[in-house]
Amino acid sequence: MNSRSPSGGREGVEPGLDMAAPWPQPAPLASAFSSQSYSRYRQVMAQDDADSDDQTSEANGLRKIIHVDMDAFYASVEQRDEPELRGKPVAVGGDGPRGVLTTCSYEARKFGCRSAMPSVTAKRLCPQLIFRRPRFAVYTAISRQIREIFLDYTPLVEPLSLDEAFLDVTDDLKGIGSATRIAELIRARIKAETGLTASAGVSYNKSLAKLASDRNKPDGLCVIRPGEGAQFVAGLPVRRFFGIGPRGAEKMAALGIESGADLRDKDIHFLRQHFGSQADYLYRAARGIDLRRVKANRARKSLGAERTLDKDISSGSALREVLERIIAITWERIEKAEAKGRTVTLKLKHKDFTGLTRARSLARPVASLAEFSKIGHDLLDEVLPLAQPVRLVGLTLSALEEDEPEAPALVGGAAQGSLPF
Numbered sequence: 205m206n207s208r209s210p211s212g213g214r215e216g217v218e219p220g221l222d223m224a225a226p227w228p229q230p231a232p233l234a235s236a237f238s239s240q241s242y243s244r245y246r247q248v249m250a251q252d253d254a255d256s257d258d259q260t261s262e263a264n265g266l267r268k269i270i271h272v273d274m275d276a277f278y279a280s281v282e283q284r285d286e287p288e289l290r291g292k293p294v295a296v297g298g299d300g301p302r303g304v305l306t307t308c309s310y311e312a313r314k315f316g317c318r319s320a321m322p323s324v325t326a327k328r329l330c331p332q333l334i335f336r337r338p339r340f341a342v343y344t345a346i347s348r349q350i351r352e353i354f355l356d357y358t359p360l361v362e363p364l365s366l367d368e369a370f371l372d373v374t375d376d377l378k379g380i381g382s383a384t385r386i387a388e389l390i391r392a393r394i395k396a397e398t399g400l401t402a403s404a405g406v407s408y409n410k411s412l413a414k415l416a417s418d419r420n421k422p423d424g425l426c427v428i429r430p431g432e433g434a435q436f437v438a439g440l441p442v443r444r445f446f447g448i449g450p451r452g453a454e455k456m457a458a459l460g461i462e463s464g465a466d467l468r469d470k471d472i473h474f475l476r477q478h479f480g481s482q483a484d485y486l487y488r489a490a491r492g493i494d495l496r497r498v499k500a501n502r503a504r505k506s507l508g509a510e511r512t513l514d515k516d517i518s519s520g521s522a523l524r525e526v527l528e529r530i531i532a533i534t535w536e537r538i539e540k541a542e543a544k545g546r547t548v549t550l551k552l553k554h555k556d557f558t559g560l561t562r563a564r565s566l567a568r569p570v571a572s573l574a575e576f577s578k579i580g581h582d583l584l585d586e587v588l589p590l591a592q593p594v595r596l597v598g599l600t601l602s603a604l605e606e607d608e609p610e611a612p613a614l615v616g617g618a619a620q621g622s623l624p625f
């Protein structure tokens with residue numbers, strides 16, 4: 205993937221986005237947030253607080269949020285690992301009659317291919333499309349690598365999926381000087397350490413940061429500074445807003461609401477009348493206000509593996525064989541994560557999709573593979589013989605010990621707002 209200037213490529217922008225809408229350019233890297241724009245920000249925020257007649261001030265404090273999103277992640281990994289795929293339209297997903305694209309490369313997007321598109325449709329749009337099966341183990345490993353980079357800058361990391369996360373960098377733990385600079389450092393490190401490109405959005409809340417990361421994809425950066433959020437969303441079609449699906453967008457179109465500006469023109473009474481409980485959210489969204497906090501990675505609840513069988517099985521010996529493999533995979537994951545857990549759960553799914561689970565809890569963590577394996581097999585013995593064949597077998601370890609303390613609360617305090625955009 206070629207490298208671009210921060211305000212460079214626009215290929216990732218979906219058709220229909222109003223490209224004529226003004227958007228802020230990233231600040232020079234070392235630039236600080238001037239005291240003038242700071243006081244303007246305070247004024248705008250005070251205005252927004254008054255407008256929305258509720259307690260928005262807390263979340264509209266000077267938070268600095270970065271949304272990092274890998275560019276065409278799975279497809280880019282395939283292109284990285286198989287150089288002959290570079291520069292070519294690549295899809296990750298099944299290419300059978302019922303296959304669906306998980307991701308596709310930017311070269312494929314030029315033909316109109318998109319994530320979640322049936323593979324048959326994608327092949328019609330782009331006959332030379334090259335398919336690759338997803339390699340989740342590889343993607344997961346890279347995702348961990350990226351998360352380690354994030355955690356170098358802030359403990360407040362909220363992953364949304366393997367390839368994107370919100371970071372709250374309000375507290376400048378490394379003394380880097382600006383949120384924009386942190387985003388650039390993170391993008392550069394991801395490139396250097398994984399060979400992959402990421403786009404980033406920097407803003408003062410999650411919605412805006414996410415909209416911003418999408419603006420200059422791939423390999424781009426976009427900053428929406430305090431006071432610029434309302435203007436930014438005014439130019440967007442409403443379907444780009446988080447939480448407004450195709451049906452919501454249709455309903456709005458019928459009411460004459462196409463853009464963020466149209467939405468902002470409607471008063472709260474109108475919104476309540478037509479959108480009920482969603483009204484307050486929409487009212488804020490149209491003003492670039494988002495009250496949600498970045499929630500640091502929550503502790504993992506369980507570890508496990510499951511297998512859908514090629515053909516349905518009912519014989520005990522065949523099931524023991526399958527279970528043996530699942531035990532090996534799961535235990536490997538447990539060891540890798542250095543997890544300790546007390547509860548083992550066996551899950552079976554019948555042909556007719558009804559489920560069956562058996563669990564056993566110890567007073568202390570499961571100590572070894574041998575013990576884990578014995579409990580798994582004991583649980584299976586409890587359900588044999590089966591009344592009908594099964595199509596899926598799974599085994600998990602839960603009631604995990606939390607060995608890592610919660611991230612310290614960084615909310616409030618003297619450092620808040622000390623970091624410029």
Ligand SMILES: [Mg+2]
Binds near residue numbers: 368
């Ligand atoms: Mg992505």
